[in-house]
Amino acid sequence: MNCRSEGSGLAARSLCWGPRAELMLVRDVSFSIVPGDRLVILGPNGAGKSSLLRCLFRAVKPLKGSVEIDGDDLWQLSARDAARKIAVVLQEMPADFPFSVLDVVTMGRIPRRQGMSGWTELDREHVHHALDHLDLAHLATRQFTTLSGGEKQRVLVARALAQEPQIVILDEPTNHLDIRHQLEILTLLRSLGLTIVTTLHDINLAVDFATRIAIMQDGRMTCFGVPSEVLTSLEISRAFSVTATAHSKVDGDAPRFSFSLTA
Template identity: 60%
Template sequence: MSCDAIGSRLTARDIGWGPNAAHTLIEKVSFSLDAGDRLAIVGPNGAGKTTLLRCLYRGLVPTTGSVYVDDEDIHALPARKVAQKIGVVLQEMPADFPFTVKDVVLMGRIPWRVGLAGWTDADRQQADHALEHLNLQHLSSRTFSTLSGGEKQRVLIARALAQQPQIIILDEPTNHLDIRHQLEIVDLLSSLKLTVIATLHDINLAADFATKAALMQDGRMSAFGPARTVFTEDRLSGTFGVKVRKRPEVTSGFTFSLAAS
């Protein structure tokens, strides 16, 4: 499978998680994505977005509910099999990674390695394909720690693509990036044919990126559906506690101001 592969379906059914029975961070979260959907999950800090992502990629075992990829429960599958299906780009970025860009991208091939065998020609081909897909060939010999924030983010996405997943999950992929690099990352994610799930703070970027959108508030998914029906003035105002106005002069775009006290 190449970087141009088509994504898989993902279904979450009544997902809940908390550190103990008296403290739940998310509860009763259900939604379904078709292959190739791009889901933007938005909501205020503490709404449960990152916890939900961790349940979706098996970083956490839900205390209630199940997650299915093409009708297979990911928690009933071996971890290696899940890693072949789902690629992840986390918000935390390594500050000092003593490897070259090519080395980092090749790490995406670990779920496909057999025993202690070294990298195969197929591994190197997939890594090269991912580097080319993200226009990173000229940086392949650079040390990861010497790159800019935007370059590092692209390398980590290339690593996830080299993994040959059907689904890629990203936690705040535009965090700490300048406007140019934010737009580049969103354009890149929009060009992928995989199923993409991302948490995003910027509503306008999310509206441009998403085919589906979800609003998270107080650990629950308060709205889910096509982005144009989820991102409304009333819903966004209620979720974030601010005044939200649609900009009529553009296809998508909102302005925000503090609500009157």
């Protein structure tokens, strides 16, 4: 089946959020991406990356500013309509989740469900498509709690894909994964044609994946643009307080970076 969807545009307008007004964790963040863009947000621990994501998928309401999907204010949409547009994969994994892999992935279809009706054939097709693409079909009957960390992460990504969203927001989706599955998940996300917003720690993975890069420090977005403009040795060194060295490839591929502590 063809499960491709069209992505949506996403924008933040002077976005501010914190647990209280005197403690802002996101400070005056503005950016705009077009349908199909893949935005990677980089920054040191505590920079405000996860807090920004929580604003973008409506977990917390901005104290100032707005989030817009194709020009519509996110908080003017119903919760169901927002869930049909945005799927989320977080770092936190439920410790006690007494469901099978098939059950968990099927939960991604809840925003598409009509009233109290049962699952349709279309629902089942999307679920099995997601399981196949994340190499999880052989684990469908396994209990989620029995899986490894990497397997659980793949299940949660599959649940997001089954949701049939236009925007996928992920917080460190490659955590707990070996190198092969890191590359497989990012390759899959790249192939979907959806709008992707994700945080990553691995700058070299971000170089290959992103169409747009943002760097955050102290709650502010200090850089935003295409990877070739943002990912420079100077900007990376400044953001992470290290010495970053770019290593260009002779075949014209994007550079790779190595790092050392700043003396």
